[in-house]
Amino acid sequence: xxxxxxxxSENPPTNDESLPLASDAPLIVIEPSRGWVPIRLRELxxxxxxxxxxxxxxxxxRYKQTVLGAAWAIIQPFFTMVVFSLFFGSLANxxxxxxxxxxxxxxxxxPWTFFAHGLSQSSNSLVGSANLIRKxxxxxxxxxxxxxxxxxxxxxLAFVVLLGMMLYFxxxxxxxxxWLPLLLLLSFVTAMGVGLxxxxxxxxxxxxxxxxxxxxxxxxxxxxxxYSSSLLPQPWRTLYGLxxxxxxxxxxxxxxxxxxxxxxxxxxxxxxxxxxxxxSGAFYFRRVEKTFADVV
Amino acid sequence: xxxxxxxxxNLSKRYHLGASRRRHDTLRDQLADAxxxxxRQPKRNRRRNHSDAQPNVLWALKDVSxxxxxxxxxxxxxxNGAGKTTLLKVLSRITEPxxxxxEIRGRVGSLLEVGTGFHRELTGRENIFLNGAILGMKRAEIxxxxxxxxxxxxxxxxxxxxxxxxxxxxYVRLAFAVAAHLDPEILLVDEVLAVGDAAFxxxxxxxxxxxxxxxRTVLFVSHNLGQIKRLCSRGLWLSEGMCLxxxxxxxxxxxxxxxxxxxxSSPATSTxxxxxxxxxxxxxxIVSSPGVESHVIHQDxxxxxxILLRIEKPVRRGYHRLLLRTADGTDVxxxxxxxxxxxRGIYEILYxxxxxxxxxxIYRWFVTLWDGGKKVDLKHLYPExxxxxxxYSGPKGIINMPCDIHIKALPERNR
Numbered sequence: 001x002x003x004x005x006x007x008x009s010e011n012p013p014t015n016d017e018s019l020p021l022a023s024d025a026p027l028i029v030i031e032p033s034r035g036w037v038p039i040r041l042r043e044l045x046x047x048x049x050x051x052x053x054x055x056x057x058x059x060x061x062r063y064k065q066t067v068l069g070a071a072w073a074i075i076q077p078f079f080t081m082v083v084f085s086l087f088f089g090s091l092a093n094x095x096x097x098x099x100x101x102x103x104x105x106x107x108x109x110x111p112w113t114f115f116a117h118g119l120s121q122s123s124n125s126l127v128g129s130a131n132l133i134r135k136x137x138x139x140x141x142x143x144x145x146x147x148x149x150x151x152x153x154x155x156x157l158a159f160v161v162l163l164g165m166m167l168y169f170x171x172x173x174x175x176x177x178x179w180l181p182l183l184l185l186l187s188f189v190t191a192m193g194v195g196l197x198x199x200x201x202x203x204x205x206x207x208x209x210x211x212x213x214x215x216x217x218x219x220x221x222x223x224x225x226x227y228s229s230s231l232l233p234q235p236w237r238t239l240y241g242l243x244x245x246x247x248x249x250x251x252x253x254x255x256x257x258x259x260x261x262x263x264x265x266x267x268x269x270x271x272x273x274x275x276x277x278x279x280s281g282a283f284y285f286r287r288v289e290k291t292f293a294d295v296v
Numbered sequence: 297x298x299x300x301x302x303x304x305x306n307l308s309k310r311y312h313l314g315a316s317r318r319r320h321d322t323l324r325d326q327l328a329d330a331x332x333x334x335x336r337q338p339k340r341n342r343r344r345n346h347s348d349a350q351p352n353v354l355w356a357l358k359d360v361s362x363x364x365x366x367x368x369x370x371x372x373x374x375x376n377g378a379g380k381t382t383l384l385k386v387l388s389r390i391t392e393p394x395x396x397x398x399e400i401r402g403r404v405g406s407l408l409e410v411g412t413g414f415h416r417e418l419t420g421r422e423n424i425f426l427n428g429a430i431l432g433m434k435r436a437e438i439x440x441x442x443x444x445x446x447x448x449x450x451x452x453x454x455x456x457x458x459x460x461x462x463x464x465x466x467y468v469r470l471a472f473a474v475a476a477h478l479d480p481e482i483l484l485v486d487e488v489l490a491v492g493d494a495a496f497x498x499x500x501x502x503x504x505x506x507x508x509x510x511x512r513t514v515l516f517v518s519h520n521l522g523q524i525k526r527l528c529s530r531g532l533w534l535s536e537g538m539c540l541x542x543x544x545x546x547x548x549x550x551x552x553x554x555x556x557x558x559x560x561s562s563p564a565t566s567t568x569x570x571x572x573x574x575x576x577x578x579x580x581x582i583v584s585s586p587g588v589e590s591h592v593i594h595q596d597x598x599x600x601x602x603i604l605l606r607i608e609k610p611v612r613r614g615y616h617r618l619l620l621r622t623a624d625g626t627d628v629x630x631x632x633x634x635x636x637x638x639x640r641g642i643y644e645i646l647y648x649x650x651x652x653x654x655x656x657x658i659y660r661w662f663v664t665l666w667d668g669g670k671k672v673d674l675k676h677l678y679p680e681x682x683x684x685x686x687x688y689s690g691p692k693g694i695i696n697m698p699c700d701i702h703i704k705a706l707p708e709r710n711r
Contacts, residue, residue, distance in 0.1 A: 025481060030307075030389060030398040053429040057415055057422075064417040135412045136430055137389040137404075290392040293385065294311065 037286045044139050051142045051149070058121075058150035073154035074161050077109040084109075088226045097228050097259040103165050107256055108225040108249040110162050114155040115187045115245055116216045118148035122195025123212045126203050130296040140289050141282065144199045148191050155184070166256065176255040183251040186267075186274055190244040193277025200285040203296045223249055230260065241269030244277070300401075301482060301513050302364035302387070307396035309357040309382050309537075356382040358537040359396070364515065369508040371528030371545055372517045373552050376678070379537040380517045384408060384484045387515070402513070405432055405480030411471025416460035420451055420470055423459055427474045441477045448503075449473030476503040482513045487624075501527070519623035519680075521549050521657050556592070556658075556682050575608040576673030577663050578642075582681075592682040593652060596698075601647040603663065603677070611638040611667045618647065619662040620654075623680070628654055628694060653697040656683050 044051075063069045081102055088094040089101030096104035122144035126133065129143050166173065202208035223245040229237055240246050247270025253259040356379045364370055372380045385391045387398060388406035413430040414423050424445055428438035438445075446452055449470045454462060462470070485504070505527055508514050518524050524531065524545060531548025533541040541551045582590050583600040593599060603618070614636030620629040631647065659681040665672040688698045 025402040028389070028400040028404065030386060030393060030400070032393050032395060049435050050429050052435075053426050057418065057426055060422070061415055061417050132413050132430060134390065135408045136432075137406065138430070138432070293391040 033290055035287070036283055037289075039141075039282050039286055040139065044141055047139050047142055050138055051146050054142060054146035055150045058147055059153050062150070070154075070157060073157040077106065077113040077158050078161060080113075081106040081109050084226050094227050095231070097230055097253070097257075099171075099253070099257050099259060100169050103162075103169050103171065103257065104228075104253070105226060106162060106165060107253050108223075110155065110158045111184065111187045111248050111252050112220065112223065112225055112245065113158060114151050114184070115191045115248070116220070117154065118151045118188070118191030119194050119198070119216060120212050121147040121151065122191065123198035123202055123208055125195075126199045126292065127206070127209070127296060133292050133296050140292055141196075141285060144195045144285075145192065148188060148195055151191075162256070171257055173256045174254075174258045176258075179251065179255050183248050183255065186244060186251070186271055187248040189278050190248070190270075190274040193274060193279075193281045196278065196281030196285045200281075200288050203288070203292050219243075219245065225249060228253075228259075229266075238265040238269060241266035242273055244270040244274040246270060247274075299366060300363040301366045302362075302398070302400050302515075304363070304387075304398045305361050305396055307357055307360045307383070307386060307393050307398055308355060309379075309386055309391070310394040311354045311356055313352040313354050355537045357386065357393070360534070360537070360539045361396075362532060362539060362542050364513055366513055367511045368530055369514040369516065369528045370530045370532055371524035371548070372515060372532045372534060373519075373521065373524060373548065374534035375556075375680075377536075378534040380534055381408065381486055382537075383534065384486050384515065384517060388484050400482060402481030403432075404482045404484065405478045406484040406486075407431075407475050407478065408484075408486045410475045411467065414459060414467070414471060417458055419458055420449075420455045420462070423470065424474055427471070428477075431475065431478050432480070433478060445473045445477050448476060448499075472500055476500060479507070480512070482515075483507060484515045486517045487519060519658055521553070521623075522655065523624070525549060553682065553684065556679075575606050576665070577675060577677060578604040578606050580604070580661060580677045583646075591679050592684055594684050596651050596653070596685055598648065598650050599652075601649060601661075603645040603647075603661075605643040605645060605665070605673075607638045607640055607643065607672075609672075610640060611636060611665070611672060613668045614638055614672070615664075615666045616645070617664045620652075620681075621660045621662050621676075623658045623660065626694075628659065652683060652685075653695050654683055655689075655694070655696040656685055656687055658682055 063072060066072065068075065084105045085102045089096070089105070094101065125143045125147040126140065132138075132143070133140065198208050198212060222243055224231075224240075229240055229246060229250055232240055247267040250259070251267055358379075360379075360383065372383065374380050382391075384406060385408065386393050387400065388404060388408070390406075390408070411427060413427055415426065418426065424442065425435070425438050429435065446455060449466075449472075451462070451466050451470050454466065459467060459470075501523065504514070504516075508527060514527075516524065516528055528545045531541070531543060531545040531552075532539060533548050533552045535555070540555075541548050543551070580591075580601065580603045582593060583602050584590065615632065615634045616636060617630070617632040619627050621627055633645075661677040661681060662675070663677060664674040685696070687696060689696055
């Protein structure tokens, strides 16, 4: 049997003209990893173009072959608002902090829809990209991130309708609207955090796919969308902020509609929880990531 | 002497087979373990060692070590399941090794498949960018090479049509066009050339050769030993996860072929217990003299191919077909037999052939059996057929036959 041992070069690496690729090329070390691994944000940054393309693909493909197209981005929160207004607003006479009930609930539904979509899209994102994960290397975090980011377009569309409704109801936004981007970021971070946990679990336990619709449904009612958190006395209201979407939703109303629910301690609690979710989610994700290609 | 760009040391990869492949049976266990593991390493390790002893563990790679110098083109050969793709997957960081270490210096591009990430709803133009980005190209780089990619793919006319309207051939062309323009310092290629028509394959091979000549380092997996010989300078033969031979490509190919010939010259089909086999095609062999079967054709001239078939449910309007394929999927020959009526039992199908004038190499039998419109069985038969006859003609073309060529001057009046 010709068992030839490949001779190892005794010569030190040279750097002459015939080697255009100098040894400054990045050294990749492939080793089994143990336990918790770093998130490697820098590598994620290097793959930002892939993030861009995956986001762009999600946006382009989302409403392909639908009759109503991007109108779905508006229809979903809008008709939820109509239903809520009928049942909670008119029938149950739910208090709405002195704001017309339709706009009261819609202002909450816009960030909520962004969150709920981001959550469910990202939870299924890894399994949906199984073919990529099995065949190509890239930081896997890109996949759930792209699916949450792509929801921003839907958010913008629904938000335009919100502005139209404010015009209709004659509501002038307060100066606090400058905080809106931060509030959107907060709901992004929350969706991302939960999405990271669930997408990574989903690779191995497909139960997640069935649990997510339940989760979002429960979460919807655990968030002051159909009602106001002013129903709760302090200190419970601050504690309520443990649900990060409470901070987001009440923040939106406060910034746009001028409700009394100024996000003081609530938003701090919400932000801490959201960041905690995202950081822990990212670490959990990275920890189980190595098995993705073998299990998905 | 140039420096090593790939250094692989004792690389091993273990897979768990079957249902009990996970250490954790429930989500709760998994969560608990994720949180508690820093505090109980010893226990985990004990469990790990325990699982090593179980039969449902497969070492896809076992202590593989080698180095590749800049500019080398290395062909990786071996039978199915030898660990070739796993090696590429580990080196391209798609999956982690279980043990060992590898170091790679330079930008790695891997082609385990062409057209990864193509989306059927997007147009060809959009997919070029998407696929390019997925393979690791920068947007500017794709834009720069865009025209070249389109020209290579020969699908200019459909560039703005969603890919769902593409034929398979066009799909593959576009996929390969993008892949062929991937220009990393180190290229890892799995059997991706096994697609597309012969002319296009040739074009792709040309493109790959060009890449290799430009001083790129290439690791190339293929079942087509001819391709390996043509493109590579060095061969790495893997068998059952181990590297059995690392030598100049001709030596490695010979070593591989002779091992195949040896292991398959022994009586082959008799080892299969036909009565216990799954329904459908069971096994095959070349019958040279009574009782002796092999999977290798050593000489020109007539031989008999025997295929064993097990029928569970009676077949009324059976239609059987046999295709001979090259390792890269091109059909070489096609025989069929219709109007079969078969009751339950085991059958022997005998093909008497006057010889198989094809180039030496690895081929596969693809067999089908249909009952009316219903599929009974359809598969590639393993092991592969090895044709180890003499090579008479050049590597171009499909047929390999001895030919006496004469040349003589004709008398003046016959002109």
